[in-house]
Amino acid sequence: MSTENLTANLYLLTPEFVLAGFALLVFVLDLFLPDERKDLLGWLSVLGLIGIAILSIAMLVGVDESLYNGLLAVDEYALFFKVFFIGIGVFVILSSIDYVRQYLNHPGEFYGLLLFSVLGMNLMAMSRELLTAYISLELLSFSLYVMVAYALGSPKSNEASLKYIIIGAVSSAILLYGISMVYSTLGVTRFADIGEELKVAGDVSPALWAGLALIVAGLGFKLAAVPFHMWAPDVYEGAPLPITAYLAIASKAAAFALVLRLLAEAFVPVADRWDQWQIILVVLSALSMLVGNLVALAQRNLKRLMAYSSVGHVGYILAGTAVLSTDSLLGANGVIFYLVGYSVTSMVVFAALIAFFNATGQEEIVDLAGLADRQPFLAMAIAIGLFSLSGLPIFVGFTIKFYLFTAVANEGYLWLAGLAILTSLISLYYYLQVIRQMYIQPALAAPAEGGGDSSGDAVVDETEAEGIPAGVDEHTHTAAHHEPSSEYVPLPRPSVALIAVVFLGLVATVGLGVYPAPLLELVESASAAVMQGG
Amino acid sequence: MNSFDQSALLLTILVPLAGAVLSMFLPRNRPNDAWYFAIFVSAITLVISLFLFVGYDFAAGGYQFVRVYEWLDEPLNIDLHLAMDGIAATLVLLNGIVLFGAVLISQTIKHRSRDFFVLLLALGSGVFGVFVAQDLFFLFFFYELAVLPMYLLIGVWGSSTIFEADRQRLWGIPLPFDLGSYNRPKEYGAMKLMLVLVGGSVLIWVGILAMYVASDQFGSPTFSMQILGELSKEGAFSPTFQNWVFPLFMIGFGVLAGLWPFHTWSPDGHVAAPTGVSMLHAGVLMKLGAFGIIRVGMVLLPEGAEAWMPVLIVLGTVNVVYGAISAMSQRDLKYIIGYSSVSHMGYVIMGIATLHPVGLTGAVLQMFSHGIMTALMFAMVGAIYERTHVRDITILNGLMKRMGFASFFFAIAGLASLGLPGLSGFVAEFMVFTGAFKTYLPFAILAVIGAALTAIYILRLLARTFFGEADPRWEGLTDASPVEKTVGAAFVLILLFVGVWPAPFTRVINVGVDSVMSLF
Amino acid sequence: MVWAWLIPVISFAVVPLIILFGKRLPGKGSPLAILAILAGFAIFWVVFAGFLSATPETEGCATGVGTKALTCNFQITWFEAGIPGADTSGFDRIEIAWGITIDPLTVSMLGLATFVALMVQIYSLGYMHGDPRIDWYYAFHALFIASMLTLVLADNFLLLYVAWELVGLCSYLLIGFWHERPEPREAAKKAFIVTRIGDVGLLVGILLLWSHVGSFSMSETFAAVAGGELSDGVVTFSALLLFLGAMGKSAQFPFHVWLPDAMEGPTPVSALIHAATMVAAGVYLVARAFPIFSASDTAMLVVATIGLITALGAATIALVATDLKRILAYSTISHLGLMMLSLGAAGYTAAIFHLLAHGFAKALLFLGAGSVMHSTEELDVRRMGGLRKVMPVTAILFSIGALSLGGIPILAGFWSKDEILIAVNDHLNPVFIVLTLLTAFLSALYMARAMFVVFYGKFAEHFEHVHDAPPTMSITMGLLAVFAVFFGLAALNWPGAFDGIGYFIIYEKGHGLEFVVWLAAVSTVLAVGAFIYGYLAYARKSVNLEGARRTFALPLKIAEGRYYVDELYQWTIDRVVLSLSRFVAWFDRALVNDVGINGPGDITRGLGEKLKYHVTGYVYSYVLVMALGLIGLAIFWWLVSR
């Protein structure tokens, strides 16, 4: 424990320091900006984040170092996720500017908190030690607690944040308890050391496996993996839409970034035990796939739907983490690739939904009726996004699933891959229900407020169409579709920022689906760094 | 081998796809522009596919127009490997023709026509891809791509069917169920089609993964069908493995081929779909399934194929007879055609199941002939339906008087489908029978009987719908539009050509069949 | 002789021309069709001459299998399927040829078909005059005759089947020509479907033969059969299956039901297709495949029996039928039965001889009936009578046909029927000859009935205005009548010119005209007796039939009910086939689809609906589940780590 290397390469943390300082700057500026100019903060944070991304790329490419005596890693893996998270941050901010202006107070803090949460995620990707991991995780969570509660007027948002913080606190307690158990049995908290200790430890004492179980459970909450998923739908539904997007995409990705490093450094090297412990992750993943996709079938609210579907996707990614192995990068690649693809696609969907919400203030599935006529671009974006999520080509959703499931099958879990494929079939059904609303159902003349279960049931009933004279079919009946002039109210065109986000997202969705090779090279360097290095 | 030869296969995929992407930027409210552009694109693809079919050197045989594009290297090893053998060449031509016809026929699509043609072209591109892909990943990629647009194509531009038949009596006793009444909203048809087909592809996907994993034991794992084929030639895949993986492909692809009992998506889907889509789907898409069974199932897992063919021949025969019998009591024109497709795909399945060179040739030729024939039928039904808004053959009658051309073309297609010599249907079915006679005699006889049943419902349909004195309510009907006449005439000519001189097709198919059969 | 292929091809060629440009051509294209068949008739003579002069040394010719007769084959490959270059006998490849074979059978059929077709088409000029769709009529005619000629020329079974189906199609189209009326529509459908059922047998038979011989070529197949390469079972089965096809086309019991209904078509069509040529195709097929049939006694017996049943049954119905055309139709069926019987009795020559003689006579009769209908627009013989007053030409010509067919000596029918009687007498047991004679008597009787009721006896006044047939019709009838009278002389040996049909159309060995005196005498007596009785009964009305009617009330009723075969079919279709199909359709929707396909989907969705309630909304329940999950996880972990 020599002291010089504690500060030797401190400069490697510059991006983080800058980010923290920048976040504080935003807070401060907020005080001086008049309310109507608050948008500037949003744009400023976007610019700042981009700058930081460039900075970190410029500084850290090819660096593979370990700070604070192995508490933080600065390697390709961390860099990859840093840029990834910053990217997500940028997109979320871009897509939330209008929303914030329309629905939220205190934009300044909003952007500041968002920046802090990005910092937290970056640290999660870097941390190689339990406490550090925990602290950065809390940094993320706290910002999220606040942001979920951000819609002050809305009881839903409030309830969501309450539930979120209670469950969050409980699970962080669980996580800490697990940490303490591991610490008390092994006496170490660095991932790598844990790995070493586990290698030498003869038989695993109850305290140890209890502790490991506790850690997994604690992280399971962050991942929203079954059975630690139940907060997700409520929080997603209650939170402001951009925050829902942020939860669904960023916090999940960050949690996986942490889990991946933990597994890679602490568990995977312990070859014989890892073979046993894989099965635990496998079970979690199977449960998540099934529950997430099945319950999503019964949803009426778009945010809840996305919540459950994201639980399902967590199941897939968990399957990927279960098949990590030292001799093949396939699993790690699959997980990271899937995270990127999934985030890109969800970003498209959520951005489009935000645009829709900004225009209508609705978030039930039935409210989307006739969107294809009212705002074709959004409809197309959502449709493509959902097709991609359900794993159909030529979109990235197909490629990532194929890659990941191949990895899973290749590690000998063909049945798990089969289950995953089957559940994606189930997911196709509810995604198609949404698409059906947008493209097939006629637009409602007067946008129905709220929607709710009643209109939700109506959706189901419409599958039995009304009687028409024998033989003569519905042609005349559906003629309404065929003259698009009447009925529907066109929506206002979304703001440039949103269109930009959606468009870039679409390009990425299709581009990565058709030609993922360049991305996969980066992914490989990242996974190589975490699986073999360190 | 000039540069065009080398990139021709890629073009078949890219041209429609690019066309789809470009059409997105056409003005929304000018339907005809989209149509003209789609015609332009599909015409190019037609030319390319013709070039490919003619350019395929059947004397040399084997895979031609080979081109490999690096896509992903280690650890997944996926190349975009394109190549075409005799079987694929025929089907590529079929797709070119039917796609062009479908686009032409879709003149009547006015609502959101741009989106329609985007999806239609994407569909066509996917189909081309399946026929020429030599890598399991891309085969599956294009397979899904071909299925993807169907939901919207049917859901948005389709039509629902509500049909109340009076309660039937059997030997004078009223039966507890309405034998003939059904109620099929287009959403249902679309959703069922989508889910069932993707459900089939679940099995395919699992099978593909299984192949990949299995090939892992022999050097690096791979999706390349060439390498996998080599491996299976060397007996790399144990019989047990083949016996449980082959059914995955057999059922998975079989679903798309309308294999009983997974066929019900096909009548409902085709009925709900708009004309152009029915043409493409019944005409080409269903062939993907049969093609997949040959290209993936039989070639990669010969032993499994041999073990499972008895099952497949039974199912195929059921398809033939069952489809024909259920078509007999239908009253909706499109349902009759839909069930006849089920029945005719039965011949294809049988021909495959015979594992006999002649039978297999027959199966492939039947794919082509049925593709043209059923597309023509749907086109003409569409023409009739556009004008009458009725498809109930108990209401339609005497159309020959008002719509001479449409009726004539339909009649020819009908005769082709009942296996009348001189039209393409006969040659193909006859070869299937020939093969089946050598291998599964009893089923062959059943199939021949099935062909006779076809005559019953086709003639019933013709007599009810086209012959007889025209009902006054059809006074104002106009005959087929120039476009419809063009498509009809062209397809009729193809039917005649194949029926009278099948040699140009058989000689190409034979070499493909040869290489497949050499594994058995 | 090679140019025989031109005969059908020319007619094929004019079909599209008439369809496409018929409307603009003079006479709506009818001259085109007639010229085509005229050319065919001309070429026929060339071929005939060429064949007579041909010797086994002639290129392409050889002595046929199982017969001394000369057979000439010319072929080009049509298409091939299977492994390229594989040996066809290995069944891995099939090679189908456009091939023609020319032997006495073909030549005679060519002659009959071309000649009758020519006559009928000319006749139709008058009969169909002014019909709006005459171009289609002639197009179908051309297509029919082309297919018919292909059928007789085909040298392999597949090509034969192709033509076989095409003639069936044309028959369908021509029967239903006046499709506005429901009866022709139904009749056409019936004809096609019933024959199609037979065709299933034919195709199966052909494929069965292929699957043992490895070739579709007739000569090779016959060679294989003669060489004993096929087991008796196969031979018998394939023979019977082929015969099934023949039964369908030649309207043999129980497939005869379509022919009477087919009379709904235009009368010239009935004359050409349903009397002279197409219905004879069945007989032709059996004769063509005689090496196969003669190799199996069972098959021969079946053929004979079916033939006899058909002949007798149809004759009795003809006796009581009241529709002129249907009388002729049943008589056709009966005579086709006789031909089959003769074939079954190894009376190869006799059968073909009768086929030709009957072809001329029956065509003549139909055209006569046609001219009667044309002028009177009446079909029910009970409302006719003494028409000879107003249409003498038709009356005479019709009578000639009737007498000839009735077997009055020196007319054509007499000779051919006599040959048949001899064959039956020689090769089958006595029951057959007795019944055959009975049939002969009956056929004479109903011919007498038709002839006397319509043209003789008391004149039906309401036909005052009626006038005789126009020249196009009467001339053609006249030409046919000449053949009906004198064709029989072909049986005789004309030293130098033609040594008798017995030496021309032969199987195994030729033999001159046999003449068994007692048989000839009996048949003559029967025929003459029948006509005299008919004259008394139907023309003079001096014999009162009421007594007979009362005594034979029941058989009469059954005969008038046409033995209720149609009813049986109708019942089967309505009650069995359609009910089955309705059931299958229901099964498909209600079970396969709504249960088999929707079921899993509904279950999954229901599962989701149930499962969603586990998220209660109460935060503590979330914690509870987390805790339980945690405990489960710990236990599970412990389990797997031990």
Next chain:
Amino acid sequence: MVPLVAFQLLSAALFAIGIYGVMARRSAVLIVMSIELMLNAVNINLIAAASHLEGTGRWANFDGHIIAIFIITVAAAEVGLGMAIILRMYRNRSTVNVDEINLMKW
């Protein structure tokens, strides 16, 4: 000296009580307090472990203490945030009874 397992049992019990409190209590405030209980259980565990590790005397391993300190800080922040949210809930709905806080379910 007191064996480690005793402390572990104590902390386990405390943790269990805490989690039980979270489940049993209906008032959000009490729930947050129970969470504090759980966190303190963790602290006890850590300190005990730190002092017993490697058996080399009292201050063998500092990590436990450090972690504990961190936890205390974080817990404080957590409580602050939680209370703020509960307060807001009370303003909005004039209740902090989690039984009544289930607008969103299923």
